[in-house]
Amino acid sequence: MNSLHTKMLKGLGIPIILFVVALLTINFLYIDHQLKELSYSYIGSIVHEANSKLVVQVKEIEELTRVLAAYLRRNRYVDESRIQRLIDNLLDSDEQYDILIVRKPLVIEGRIQGNNQSQLRQRRFNDSDVSKHQHYYKLAQQHATWSHFRYEEDGWKTSYIVPFETAAGHADGIIIIDVSLYALVKKLSTIHLSDNAEILFSVRQDGGEIKTLLLDSKVADKTEILTLNLKTPNTVKVSTVDVPNTAAIQHSFADMITTLKLSADTIRINDRLDGDEQTFIAQLPSEFSPIVQLIALLPKEEVFMYIRRAKILETISVLIAFGGLVLLIFLISRSISRPIAALSERVEVLAAGNLNISFPKTDSCAELNSLSKNLNRTVRQLKNYFSDLKRVTAQNEKINSEINISRDVQLSLLPQHREQNKIDNIDIHACTLPAKEVGGDFYYFFKIDQDNSALVIGDVSGKGMPAAIMMAVCLSLFKAQSANTPQPDVCLQKINRFLMQEDNDRCTFVTLFYALINTRSGELIYANAGHNPPLVAKKDGRIEFLDEEHGMALAVAENVRYKAYKKQLDYGDMLLLYTDGITEAYNMKAEEFGEQRLGECIARHQQTTDAQSAKHCVQNIIARVTQFSRGCVQFDDMTVLCAVRPKADNTPQHTATESAFSKLKIDIDELHKLLSQYQTTIRYELQEINKVVNLIESFCSDYRINDEIATDLCVVLDEFVSNVIRHSQSDGRAEFIKVRLAKKANNMLAVIEYPGQAFDPMQLPAPDIHKDGHARRVGGLGVYIARQLADNIRYGHADGCNILMIEKKLAN
Structure with a gap:
């Protein structure tokens, strides 16, 4: 079996060597093509850079003019001070521009400049303004536009004209900003060029002539290099200024008319031979006006020289890197394979279950060193995990023990676990099944005096420990109040009044049914605080629900009055109290057990030989509900209390x-x-x-x-x-x-x-x-x-x- 070192040499070395050879072959095959593409890209980037600098200034002027027009359109009466404040807030450039705002009968004119240096004045519209106003408004034709360049005493200029209208859509006035060519192209001098490279600026005049200006700090901005008359395209006037590449510029004018029709993002590059001189000529129409064009002149030899030098250096670097790469692959594969083999041996020991092992630090490889650290961390975490597992297991056992104790304590409060389930001649049996370890259902029965006994069943909202605590409180209150106030309605009122005085942040409420049964006469006096209606199973088989109007649940509202009702329990009759966990138990079909099934279950029990046994009745109900909801999780506590008054032959003697x-x-x-x-x-x-x-x-x-x-x-x-x-x-x-x-x-x-x-x-x-x-x-x-x-x-x-x-x- 091959070692990891050999596999790494084959798997990494051979593909890398083949890739480098293929890369060198492609590099030499396409070097000429790359040179040309890089040359075009280089000179194109110069033109684009110049155009971008130009557009930034132009956009600022256009945006300023549009904002002024919108302001004048909304505000009929303005003066030069308001206009000046608005311009100072909008203009950031340090360049100076002349502005003229004509709105009859007023004219605002002056010079604007950034940094709050604008100076405007206002005067009346006169006859000398009529022709100028008509000329510019006709030129704009109701739309913002740039004018042709014109030569004045202080240099070449163009104007940005924006007419504005009234709210009704009628011509209202015009804004004219004069921009000098020098102000537009001053920042182009920051573009890095070689000594033999130039950027020219071509403008078109109204008279049909195209003049090319040299943008160079050595020559004044007024200098005309070439002048082309569009009526006689073959006639090119050459200036007397000594400018490099003048012949190449003159050749480019033959294509000037075609070039002016290019779109704003199109670069036209002429690759011409002019004697021994090879020059790239890049032409780009200006983005802000079709009458302006940028021209870049770069010698070919100068462009190719840097690119060829870079390619030679690249080839030498690749060859050196290739040799070093082969050696590096060998050393890396060797340095990686040895620590991995050592780690593999220790991992086998760890897999055998020995946690008393550590993985050494590996300085030769950061990844392997990180792997060693992670393995050591894993060993520590495993140790901590097993330690925590033991501790949590002990805590869970303690918690479960405390919960079981709580459950036993809660159940010990119920009478079934400490008293006989019979009071005089009344047979009583009850059962509760909490949904969790402890629950909120409760019941109680005890003898008040020689003739009367109390039966109660309640259900606290919620489940678990909070409900269990509330259950203990309610049961204690009932024991205390029923002993002094056995009347069911009065007793419930007192319990409710006490619960409303306590803090009840959880908004817990209690439903409760309290019955007072005369063990001698069978008379039943009861009151219901929002609990499920109990039922009475008569000895003749009839089922009657005690569904009279009941009062509100306890701990919901203050000053609630409850009403007491009476019912006669004859010999052989049965009283059944239950919580909603019985009737609301669900089966796999999402059906409730319901009161109807509960009544049918009691009716069947009454027909058995154990009809007089309260214990058998409770067991039958629990078994029937459990069978009905088989496969479903018990979501609520279930409690049943059954009281049977045996037939007359079992009645005791007078007390x-x-x-x-x-x-x-x-x-x-x-x-x-x-x-x-x-x-x-x-x-x-x-x-x-x-x-x-x-x-x-x-x-x-x-x-x-x-x-x-x-x-x-x-x-x-x-x-x-x-x-x-x-x-x-x-x-x-x-x-x-x-x-x-x-x-x-x-x-x-x-x-x-x-x-x-x-x-x-x-x-x-x-x-x-x-x-x-x-x-x-x-x-x-x-x-x-x-x-x-x-x-x-x-x-x-x-x-x-x-x-x-x-x-x-x-x-x-």
């Missing part, structure tokens, strides 16, 4: 509260319906009596009861509740006192329920109101006043439960 009410010979079912809405629970502390006062105020406000009766009721309940707190003895089965209010016909009912041994506040000894305050025994006066304010007070006790019922008639 202690019911037994106490039965002692009073009261219709328990009717009383429960009346007392279920306005109630509060307080601890055995005197400061808790404020909750009772707040409950009375809310009740009286809703029923529009006057302040006098409200005050009487506050006094009565304050007295009896404070006596219960001070004197009753709790048996430890409960640590709260429940106060409930209701309105029946024209009477107001208040029920105080407290546990423990029998304690009737009305049995306290009555005070002797006929004695003065110092002689009367302390105590009993408050109960006496309360009995006087109330219309009827009844007391009952059974199974460790005390009931005190107070009636107060309302005014007609």
Whole structure:
């Protein structure tokens, strides 16, 4: 196998040698052609350079004149001072030009120059101006134009004429700028020429003569070299000035008439032999006027001499470079192949997995040195990568562990993970499946008192950790508010009021459904804050959605009022609460699971033998939704809570509260319906009596009861509740006192329920109101006043439960 050195010699050396030989052959074959092309290009560039310098000045004059004409066309009344200021702002050249502005009855004339050196004067239009004005206006023929050159005392001149009109299109005046030939071509003297080269300037006069002027600092600008009369083209007048190449110039005049017809960008080059003298003649019509022509004269031998010398030097350089190139290819291939072989050996070690290796610096080749540096950088990056990989892996494991802990903490807040899923005779089961590790869905159920239990389900907007934090806040608020304010509508109003007081930069909102279920009678009181409508599956198979008008979601707006609704759950009925993750689950056809499929799933469950099992119902729903959305990513949290009121043969016996009410010979079912809405629970502390006062105020406000009766009721309940707190003895089965209010016909009912041994506040000894305050025994006066304010007070006790019922008639 050939070495890299040999391959580089063959691959690089042979093609380069063949290319150099071919390049030399082509160079010698076309050297004459190149000489001629370079000569033409050289003299053409001289003419073009001269023309470019000429055009720059001409364009400045033309632009200045057009701007003045436009200004005069717009402004009828102007004076020489305004015109002078405008010219000073526009003119940059140091050359001097004569200007004449004719607009009857005024004439502005003078000399203009850059650097604010213009001098203008204004006078009246007189008879001597008539012929001049008519001559120039006729010459312009209503268009801007350059005049023929004319010879005056101070040299050859031409004029740029621009007529201007009124707004109605009538002739208004004319602007004439006289430009000397010397001013136009003065800068052409900066063009680098040899001693035997010349640039001539040909102009055409009105009389039909063409005069050629020599542009040379040695000769005055007025000097005429040749004069050609167009009427007699063969007659050429030669001046007495001694100018080189005069014979060549005279020969070129034979083609003068043809040359004047060339376009502005066309160069005509005559290659003539004049005795022993060979001269290039380049002619170019001026770009600003067809009556002006530039002529360049250059000796052939002088042009060829520099080009031939350059070609000889080029050939010698190529031959020297060719020999050096062969040697350089050999040395380069040798210097490259050795370091590459060394790098190849070390790369094999690196490929084997050994990262404890370095690549040496290679000074012989920058590319190989860069390759060594990059390989060393790669080794360091690999080491850093594996180090970072270990660190990131450890961090991810820690983050995943913290997320799992957060998930466990969040789930531990839900009752399913720490309590039995049954409250008295209500079978309850729930399940939540977050879309991420943690979610914003939540549910809760707990027993408020012996007869009532609370069910709640909520959905926080968004997903992930922010939603989980908001979920924990809402759940804590619900626990705190529902214990003191079990009425669903009032509880939601308080939670919403609290959330609106907090910072909510993410604009997170919460939908929530709160239901209060009487575990004995089956009465359901609920309020909905923008949540999905729950459904009730009746024991006869009917499905009813609780789709009454609901209130706004929580944390959206302040002072939102929610409305409470009632529903009766009979034995065998089922209440199902769910979040939108259930109904909005999608399948591969982009179809939603929807409320209809949910209702059908519940209907099928009701026909099974497990119809009375809340757990089986939840499992069936989750399984059905999972099967429906198989293959699709879960994009929202899914939560289901099911509560079943078992059939009558499984109902428990009367509670202690019911037994106490039965002692009073009261219709328990009717009383429960009346007392279920306005109630509060307080601890055995005197400061808790404020909750009772707040409950009375809310009740009286809703029923529009006057302040006098409200005050009487506050006094009565304050007295009896404070006596219960001070004197009753709790048996430890409960640590709260429940106060409930209701309105029946024209009477107001208040029920105080407290546990423990029998304690009737009305049995306290009555005070002797006929004695003065110092002689009367302390105590009993408050109960006496309360009995006087109330219309009827009844007391009952059974199974460790005390009931005190107070009636107060309302005014007609």
